[in-house]
Amino acid sequence: MKKNILILIGLFCFTAALFSAEKIAVVKSASLATYDVAIDGFKESILMAGIKNEIEIYDMKGDDNIAKEIIEQIKNDKNIKLIFTLGARASDMIASEIKDIPIIFSYVLNWKNYPSLKQKNVTGIEFEIPPNITLTLFKMLAPDIKKIGIIYNEKNSMEIVKEITKECENNNLILITENISSPSKIKSAFKNLLKQNINAFWFIADPILTQDRKQFSELIENCNKEKLFTITVTEKLVELFGVLFAVAPDYKTIGSQAGSLVQNIILNNKSIVDLPVETPMGTVNVLNKKTSDSIGLTINDFLIRMFNNVYE
Amino acid sequence: MNKGKKIILLIIVLFLFQILYANEPASIFFYNPDSNIENFALLVTNFTNYFKGNIPDFKIQPFVNIETLVNEALKRNPAFIILPYWNYLLLLKDKSFNPLGLEGILTPMVNSNVFYKKLILIKSNSSIKDIANLEGKAATTSLGLQSVDFLNEFLFQDKVDLKKITFIWTKKDMDSLLALKFNQVQIGIISDKTYSETKKTQAAMLSDIKVLKESKEIPEIVLIELKNNSDAKISTEIKKLFLNMHNSDDGKKILQLLNYDKWVEFKK
Numbered sequence: 001m002k003k004n005i006l007i008l009i010g011l012f013c014f015t016a017a018l019f020s021a022e023k024i025a026v027v028k029s030a031s032l033a034t035y036d037v038a039i040d041g042f043k044e045s046i047l048m049a050g051i052k053n054e055i056e057i058y059d060m061k062g063d064d065n066i067a068k069e070i071i072e073q074i075k076n077d078k079n080i081k082l083i084f085t086l087g088a089r090a091s092d093m094i095a096s097e098i099k100d101i102p103i104i105f106s107y108v109l110n111w112k113n114y115p116s117l118k119q120k121n122v123t124g125i126e127f128e129i130p131p132n133i134t135l136t137l138f139k140m141l142a143p144d145i146k147k148i149g150i151i152y153n154e155k156n157s158m159e160i161v162k163e164i165t166k167e168c169e170n171n172n173l174i175l176i177t178e179n180i181s182s183p184s185k186i187k188s189a190f191k192n193l194l195k196q197n198i199n200a201f202w203f204i205a206d207p208i209l210t211q212d213r214k215q216f217s218e219l220i221e222n223c224n225k226e227k228l229f230t231i232t233v234t235e236k237l238v239e240l241f242g243v244l245f246a247v248a249p250d251y252k253t254i255g256s257q258a259g260s261l262v263q264n265i266i267l268n269n270k271s272i273v274d275l276p277v278e279t280p281m282g283t284v285n286v287l288n289k290k291t292s293d294s295i296g297l298t299i300n301d302f303l304i305r306m307f308n309n310v311y312e
Numbered sequence: 313m314n315k316g317k318k319i320i321l322l323i324i325v326l327f328l329f330q331i332l333y334a335n336e337p338a339s340i341f342f343y344n345p346d347s348n349i350e351n352f353a354l355l356v357t358n359f360t361n362y363f364k365g366n367i368p369d370f371k372i373q374p375f376v377n378i379e380t381l382v383n384e385a386l387k388r389n390p391a392f393i394i395l396p397y398w399n400y401l402l403l404l405k406d407k408s409f410n411p412l413g414l415e416g417i418l419t420p421m422v423n424s425n426v427f428y429k430k431l432i433l434i435k436s437n438s439s440i441k442d443i444a445n446l447e448g449k450a451a452t453t454s455l456g457l458q459s460v461d462f463l464n465e466f467l468f469q470d471k472v473d474l475k476k477i478t479f480i481w482t483k484k485d486m487d488s489l490l491a492l493k494f495n496q497v498q499i500g501i502i503s504d505k506t507y508s509e510t511k512k513t514q515a516a517m518l519s520d521i522k523v524l525k526e527s528k529e530i531p532e533i534v535l536i537e538l539k540n541n542s543d544a545k546i547s548t549e550i551k552k553l554f555l556n557m558h559n560s561d562d563g564k565k566i567l568q569l570l571n572y573d574k575w576v577e578f579k580k
Contacts, residue, residue: 049478260479283490
């Protein structure tokens with residue numbers, strides 16, 4: 001009798017192990033709350049799809065030594081069938097070391113700068129909202145924009161400026177750009193833009209603008225003084241510096257998109273090679289009400305409902 | 313201090329903790345993924361301003377997902393919850409909520425209508441001709457984890473295996489529209505209210521988008537009273553305030569934000 005029970009327990013354990021074998025590893029670069037929001041979206045999405053694989057979460061805690069240990073653990077765990085990474089550290093380190101498991105990366109700015117993320121076993125979700133979406137939302141908010149100015153450094157932002165130029169052409173908008181080599185040239189570049197009668201300014205995520213905080217603050221002040229419609233990609237610039245409007249990615253949707261890629265790989269048997277890197281689909285829209293009032297912008301109820309945050 | 317006194321002190325502390333942190337009858341918990349309200353701070357401010365003349369301690373607490381609301385409601389005992397009709401039906405079936413005496417009391421109205429619809433949108437030049445063609449495609453929706461059965465009941469009606477559609481969650485209908493417009497997905501599921509507002513104010517957004525299917529009529533959100541967490545006086549007061557919302561400036565601000573005209577009795 002005792003022997004039979006033991007055999008039954010053994011069989012149960014074997015069966016359980018068999019069914020729970022395949023795992024999905026989720027690897028965070030650091031212990032950030034923003035990553036956890038995406039992980040919630042990811043879990044929800046794969047539950048909705050009916051995927052029952054166990055999810056194992058690893059946290060590199062911003063430490064390369066911990067990162068190396070995690071990579072070893074993942075390499076040695078033959079049950080891990082897919083990896084979802086969050087942040088540049090996790091994405092780059094994992095993709096550099098693991099070539100035989102599908103990897104879905106996220107939270108990586110300028111992912112094309114990482115050769116590891118261009119491998120055949122890697123796809124992911126970009127971190128930058130595409131210019132066509134940003135521009136559509138900007139035009140909804142400020143239909144009177146005609147001429148947009150941008151200050152940038154070509155080494156940092158050539159690609160994104162090219163994309164914005166194309167989208168402005170598609171939308172019958174004029175884009176005036178000033179390529180600068182040092183933050184000290186911001187002031188003169190801005191004067192040149194004003195001479196060409198810009199009525200909007202796009203703060204792209206170029207370090208040349210933010211390197212010198214004083215120059216940067218002055219640039220925003222001058223934009224507001226000239227009553228320009230201003231747009232950026234970071235909520236903080238709206239909250240702390242008075243930029244009019246920001247369009248940033250929504251973290252939960254990033255997780256949900258990663259979940260949909262998992263669904264395509266696990267349930268729909270698609271090869272990762274056939275799943276290109278996606279642009280983010282969810283946006284966070286933030287408005288500075290003081291700035292909108294000062295430039296005389298009227299905002300209807302429809303738009304008010306769309307904002308995630310309105311800073312007074 | 314002897315052992316007996318320590319135990320009594322501990323009981324008092326626990327009791328006070330319970331009063332301070334566990335019970336929140338003076339709260340209305342709010343969850344509505346269809347509202348398209350992103351600015352929860354503004355919603356809270358508008359409700360606080362409206363309540364302050366009559367029931368100053370009353371407040372609204374919005375939630376971004378239903379799971380958190382359900383867990384918090386069981387821990388903190390609010391007197392009222394505002395939920396989509398579908399989630400209300402699910403709560404009625406939930407044994408943990410049975411003892412709380414759930415009862416739908418009011419519902420909002422728009423253009424004399426207490427129903428709305430969900431729309432399946434596709435691109436005008438799409439090869440999709442019928443909802444049977446949706447399998448294998450990607451769709452965006454603002455509805456969460458509990459929504460698959462809801463979508464099936466009101467929109468797909470067993471004509472599609474929903475497991476074969478890849479759903480991507482977006483916070484608001486506008487994100488769904490943009491994802492469809494810029495070909496990130498092939499299907500967008502949004503409410504008819506967002507569709508008609510967009511048509512009115514941003515017609516260009518819909519220039520290359522068409523409606524493939526309308527859902528059955530879906531009842532609007534419900535203001536639910538948890539009878540065992542509230543009392544008759546507060547219940548009457550809340551009901552009166554909601555029914556009179558359209559008659560005051562502060563009340564109108566709430567209705568404008570929620571995109572409703574007024575509140576009416578909920579008919580089961």
